[in-house]
Amino acid sequence: MAASIVETFRESRIPAELATARSILLGRPVEDSVGSMMSGDGHSRDLLLYLVEQAKMDAPEASRRAERLAVLFEHWVRAKADRLVDQRIMESRSIMVSAILGGVTAMVAALAPVLSTFQLTLTQQQAPPVYSQYLGILFVVPGAFFLGMFFSSRRALFNVAVSGAAYMLVVYFFAPLVLAI
Amino acid sequence: MKASSWAALGLSPARMTVLVASVGVAAATGILVATFAILGAVSVLLAAAVGVAASYAVAGFPKRSLDRSALMQAREAPALAASAAVYLQSTGSRAKTVLMLHSDEPRLDALIERARRYTLLGVDASAVFGDTDDVRADSTAAILSSVVRAQGERLADGGEELEGMVRASLAAEETKFPVFLTISFFIPIMLMLLAAVGHHDDPASIGSLAVLEIVILDLALSFASTERKRLSP
Numbered sequence: 001m002a003a004s005i006v007e008t009f010r011e012s013r014i015p016a017e018l019a020t021a022r023s024i025l026l027g028r029p030v031e032d033s034v035g036s037m038m039s040g041d042g043h044s045r046d047l048l049l050y051l052v053e054q055a056k057m058d059a060p061e062a063s064r065r066a067e068r069l070a071v072l073f074e075h076w077v078r079a080k081a082d083r084l085v086d087q088r089i090m091e092s093r094s095i096m097v098s099a100i101l102g103g104v105t106a107m108v109a110a111l112a113p114v115l116s117t118f119q120l121t122l123t124q125q126q127a128p129p130v131y132s133q134y135l136g137i138l139f140v141v142p143g144a145f146f147l148g149m150f151f152s153s154r155r156a157l158f159n160v161a162v163s164g165a166a167y168m169l170v171v172y173f174f175a176p177l178v179l180a181i
Numbered sequence: 182m183k184a185s186s187w188a189a190l191g192l193s194p195a196r197m198t199v200l201v202a203s204v205g206v207a208a209a210t211g212i213l214v215a216t217f218a219i220l221g222a223v224s225v226l227l228a229a230a231v232g233v234a235a236s237y238a239v240a241g242f243p244k245r246s247l248d249r250s251a252l253m254q255a256r257e258a259p260a261l262a263a264s265a266a267v268y269l270q271s272t273g274s275r276a277k278t279v280l281m282l283h284s285d286e287p288r289l290d291a292l293i294e295r296a297r298r299y300t301l302l303g304v305d306a307s308a309v310f311g312d313t314d315d316v317r318a319d320s321t322a323a324i325l326s327s328v329v330r331a332q333g334e335r336l337a338d339g340g341e342e343l344e345g346m347v348r349a350s351l352a353a354e355e356t357k358f359p360v361f362l363t364i365s366f367f368i369p370i371m372l373m374l375l376a377a378v379g380h381h382d383d384p385a386s387i388g389s390l391a392v393l394e395i396v397i398l399d400l401a402l403s404f405a406s407t408e409r410k411r412l413s414p
Contacts (some may be wrong), residue, residue, distance in 0.1 A: 076340070079347070083412075090358060101366050105373050112377035135384065136376075138391045139369035146398040147365040150358070150406055 002030050091151050098144040098159040102166030105143075109136030109167075110175040133171045140167050186244035189314040197240070205236030212396060215389045219381055227393070234400045249411045251317035252350070253286040255343040258320040265328050278328055279306045288315045305329070318342060347412065354408040361405035368394055 002024045009017040023033035108115070110133050140163050148159030187197045209232030216224040261284065268278040279300050284290040296309040307329040316322045320342040372390045381387060 083351075094362070097362055097366055101369060105369050108370060108373045108377060112373075115374070115377040116380055116382075118378060135387050136373050138387055139373050139376075139394060142391065142395045142398055143365050143369035146402050147362070149402060150361060150409065 002033075005030065005034070087151070091155060094147050094151065094155075095159060095162055098147055098163040099166040101143055101147075102140050102163035103170045105136050105140045106133070106167040106170035107174060109133045110171055110178050112136075114178065133175045134168075136171075137164060137167050140164065186247050189247060190243045192243060197243075201236045201240045204239045205232040208232050208235035208396070212393060215392050219379070219386050219389055231396055231400065234404075238400060238403050245407050245411075247317055248407075250286060250288045252343070252346050252411050254284075254289050254316065254318035254321040255340075255346055257284060257286060257289070258318060258324060258343065259340055261321065262324045265324060269328070275328060275330075276300050276306070282328070288317070289321065292316065318346075350408040350412050354412070357405040357408065361401055364401045365398060368397055 006021045006024050009021040012018050012021070020033050024030060112133065141160055144159040144163035145156050148156030184194055184197075187194055209228040212231045213224055213228040216227065220227065261282070265278060265282060268281045269275065272278060272281070279293075279296050282293050282296075284293055292309065292313060292315040296306040299309050300306050310316070310322075310325040310329050316325060320340075372394055375381070376387055376390055381390065
C-alpha cells in the first residue's frame, strides 16, 4: 500500500500529495502519512480512505481493486494527454486556415474593382464603384474569431490577429499591382 | 426526441413551443430586415433557413444539457462506486451511506440531496432513486440501485459506459470540426465576392452582410461545438 501511494504521488504537483509521499519515505506509517490528504471533502479522499481501509481488512483484495482503479484512471490520464495533442493539432490548423482566409479575402478585396466590372445580367452597366480594399476586413474578423472561439476565447483573439495581419499584408502588396494593371 | 428532453427537465411543452417559434421568427425577421435591400428575394430563403436553424438550436438546448449531465455522471461513476463501497463497509447501513453520498454533477447532487431528506424523514430512499429522470447514466443508476439495496459487492464500475460516450462524442466532434472549418473559411470569401460583384460598396451594405455572416457563423458554432463543450471538464 505504502509503495503504491509513493509511486502514485511522488511526482505530484499538489503539496498535500507530495507531503504524503515524503512522509511515507521518511518511515512514518501510511495511516499517519495520509492525514494531509484526508482533510479535503471529495472523491479522491474517499478513494484513498477506501484503499487504506481495504488494506487493513483484506490486503490482496484491496490490491486487486486498487489495481483495477489504477488501470482505469491511468487509461483516462492517457486519453486526456492524447486529446491534448489532438487539440494542439486542430488549433494549428485553425491558425493556418485563419491566415489563408485573411490572404484570400484580401485578394478578392483587391480584385474588387475588376470583379465589379463583370456584366452578370442584361441590365444596364453600372459605374464601377470606388472601393476601399480595407473594408473587406469586416468579413475576415468574424470568420477568424468564430474559428478561434471553437477552441477558446483567448485563441479567438490570436486567430483574429493572424488573419488581420495576413489581410493587411496582402492588400498592402497586392492592391497596388491590381490598380497598376 | 427534443420534446421528451423538455419533459425530463420539467419544462412546459406549450411554453417551449412558443419560445422556439418566437426565436425562429425573430432570427428570420432580423436577417430579412438586414439583407432584403442587398439580396432581394434570396434573403427570404436565407431568413427562413436561419429561422429554422435558430429554432432547432433553442429546441435542442435541453437535450444537450441532459447529454452533458449523462457524461458527467458516467465520468463520476467509478469514484461514486468506490466511495459508496467505503461508506457501506464502514457504516454497515444503507441509510447512513445515502446520507454520506455526494456528487459533483449538479443534477445528481440535487437528487442525492432529496434522497437524504427522505432518509431523514424515515422514507426509503429507493423511492427517490427508483423512478427519476435525473440519473442520466446507466452506470450511475446501477450504483445507486445497489446502494439502496445494500449490495456492496456490486459497487464497482469499469467505466465502459463512459468510454462509449466519450468515443461517440469524439467521433461527432471529428465530423463536425471540418464542416465548421469549411463554413468559417468560405462564408467570408463568398460574402466579399457578393459585395464586389453586386456593387455593394457602401459601408451600410457591407455592415449588413457582416451581420449576416456573424449570425450564420454563430449558429454553425453552436451546432459544431456541442460535443466539445460536453467533453471539456
